[in-house]
Amino acid sequence: MKLAIKLAYRNLIGAGLRTWLNVVVLSFSFVVIIWMKGVMVGWDYQAKTDMTNWEIGGGQYWHQTYDPFDPFTFADSHAPIPQELLPDVECGAIEPMLIAQATIYPQGRMQPISIRGIRPSQRIFMLPTHRLDSLTDAIPAVIGNMVARNLKLSVGDYVTIRWRDAQGMFDAADVVIVDVFSCNVPAVEAGKIYIALDKLQSMLMLPNQASLLTFADAEKERPQVEGWTLKSKGELTKSVDDLIKTKTVGQSVFYMILLLLAMLAIFDTQVLSIFRRQKEIGTYIALGYTRRQVVGLFTVEGAMHSILAALVAAVYGMPFLIWQAKAGWTMPMDVSDYGMAMAQTLYPVYSIGLVLSTVLIVVLVTTVVSYWPARKIAKMNPTEALRGKIQ
């Protein structure tokens, strides 16, 4: 084996340009696969972090009838904050949110919107809720970038909203946009307007009631509460995992193609080498190799492409990957309309496991495609190989 490695190395380096072409193609596969997987891991991490910071905190209690995908449930999904949770609510470890369906009238047009009541003092979400304390002649409200763009609203604008209170009576009031925030979690901003919790409670005539209770600490054991459904952070972020899984499938196809191209290059080189180097094969046998050992030598030679590729990839890939992890990858298209938690700039994250498994897979696959054509040598007649007569 040691001898085979030594010989294979000499032969590869001796083959010059052809070797380096293969090695460059392979090394490119290494870098791209690691980068793409890294982007996915980074996206997953970022999306979960963003969700935690903007939407779900460390987990939530949902009012038992609340269904985020069915706005018709919002009107009835509210109840007084459970007694046993009040101390946590008081100290800010739990943040109540009340939800109501309403209509907004920007520039005379009419659009449905969901009003979210939240305490201006909250510290769980990155929402600029402290601005909801502003003293104004209308109800202070904050909205997201996307909503501001859609409704053509900006800071300082007044707009009328109309809602139904708990008794089913319609009422209307003006709100003033005091802040526009930008965030990467579409669910947080799409079709939503945030005002102070106590204001919404009085508008709806639902004092001390809430639809969602978000807790800050994901680690702490949370009890089941009558009338409320406990949603752990893991459950709430599962959608991100699922989404990334589906994206990963498409991506796998891409790097399978990339890998296939590299493998084709190796395969082609092997087939050509075995054809062109018959005399050499015969010579190895005349010098005392068995045919099996020659098969081994050619397999090592093919597989060594991937080892060289890993080294070459390390030379230019490492700086590139590290730079990407720092600078991030800004997607060329606008992702805000994607409807999923995705930042415009993704920061790839690479793990040792990711790098090792990629290298292992590429080396393994290269070895197989090197061995496959080399098996032919085992059936060669050495005297014909020496004459270079095999077709």
Place this chain on the structure above:
Amino acid sequence: MNLIDVKNLTKRFPMGKGEFTALKNINITIGKGEFVGLIGPSGSGKTTLLNILGSLDVPSDGEAIVLGNSIGALSAKQSAMLRKESLGFIFQSYNLLQVHTVYENVEFPLLLLKLPAAERKMMVMEALAWVGLTDKAKSKPPQLSGGECQRVAIARAMVKRPSLVLADEPTANLDAANSHNILKTMEALNRDLNTTFVFATHDEKVIGYLRRKIFLLDGRIDKDEVVEHS
């Protein structure tokens, strides 16, 4: 004991629907230290016989016993072992490893024998001295002339001091001066190391150096004569 014992050897090759008999009922014995040639026109079966003696091929009938090994009965491993330890090959077209240096080409058989580095180095340098190529150790075959290439091949065949060297038309690609040069080298090695040389040739220059001439014609031995020394 004879180095080579060929008894009633026949070699047939499949050809089309039938068979082609390349060697017919050959009987030869060759002893240690001989400098012998298989002589005959092209197609007479010289290479076929040499390949069998080199355990690269097997007899169809009869026996070829080389250094006590019956060629037809050896496993792939055993015949590789025989070649590795006891046989040296010299080819018409040199068959050097093109991307390896002269030194590495000559070292190759010693690597197969797993000899320690210091010993390898000594033996390679000695073999290069025999053929007068010490100063070309770092060159690669494409940079050498035909005569130099064949001298490298001789050094490679001789470096492990095999009992038997098989040389198939070693001068066919060389001019007269180079032919005489390598023949003198081989003659000296035969004399100094008592290595047995078996040639396949129809080159008059080679025939002039032989001490025994076995003439082949259409796969049969036509004549087997020992040259009287003057």
